[in-house]
Amino acid sequence: MPEQYLARNSRTAWRVYDGEAVILLAEDSTLNTLNAVGTLIWEGADGQTPLSALVGRICAEFDVEAVQAERDVMAFVDKLSQRGLLSVTASPHEVS
């Protein structure tokens, strides 16, 4: 499977409380809160970290099988992309 990279929408503001992210989207002021796994993905969505590395971290930290973790991550990424919070690219974002 080709590698993918996640990037947070720059028009979000966010904070992490006790390992759980609270995200505010500028477009419509909607509030999203993530659980610990979602927060790990969110924090890793820096445009540079491969999705496979995030799946690996989830397997290591939450004791989940790789196949299950990958399926859950893709579903989560799809949901956040539809909400305009994340974008998925085939190559790393260039660092400005």
Next chain:
Amino acid sequence: MDELSLAIAGLRATVVTQHRDILDVVRDRYKGFLSPGTADWRIEVDVRRAAGQGAHDDVRVSRDAAPGRFVIERADFAGTVALPVRRASVTFVDANEYSIDSFLRILYSLALVEARGLIVHAASLIRNGRAHLFCGRSGSGKTTLAQLSTDATLLSDELSIVRVSDGWPRCHGTPFWGELARAGDDRSASLGGIYFLHHGSRHAVQAVTPRQAVERLLPNVLFFARDADLTARVLQIAADLIEAVPSFDLSFRLDPGFWEVIDRA
């Protein structure tokens, strides 16, 4: 041109207009908040029948091409707010109190961010020298709670202002009223606690975590600009506020006994 200055939460604005009826409305509506002196903001006001024509019934705040400049439109007014130079201009369809008050609420929601302040859908009261902020949307009991608090000083029964300076929040009286139709006192006090309102069969307070508090507070913040920088600053102010004072869920029934559970919390 005539002018009149008012100060809300320490932020002074001068209204400049050639329409005496505008100044009459401002003088009467904000009589507890009139304040001569050097203004932070200058608001130029005009009245023209066609103002806001074609605009949506709901307020629209959009970013202009210039940095820090916003266009504000509603059916009954159209204006601009330039944050870097602290100037606003607005044209109303007519000189009515409702339109002027709506524009001022939006203007202050933008201007206060720079002053590390937020307008919150909340009643606020000073009791025993400390301010208490009671957050909730329409129907949550803000006005009822204010009416029940006969031994407290009213800051607002609808829209409260909190400013965070040197890490410590102060709650300020506002003229932005709700069903009570009475302005708060032009006073301020250190904020002692934030309470998220719930109707209940008994009085009870329960501490909430900082994450829960931020989740509950943000939907109650009056904020219109779809702007990434301002949004980040609003979240920062809200987070600083939550970190500085304890937050609680407050269930209350229709008697003043809720103050006893607050005092014990």
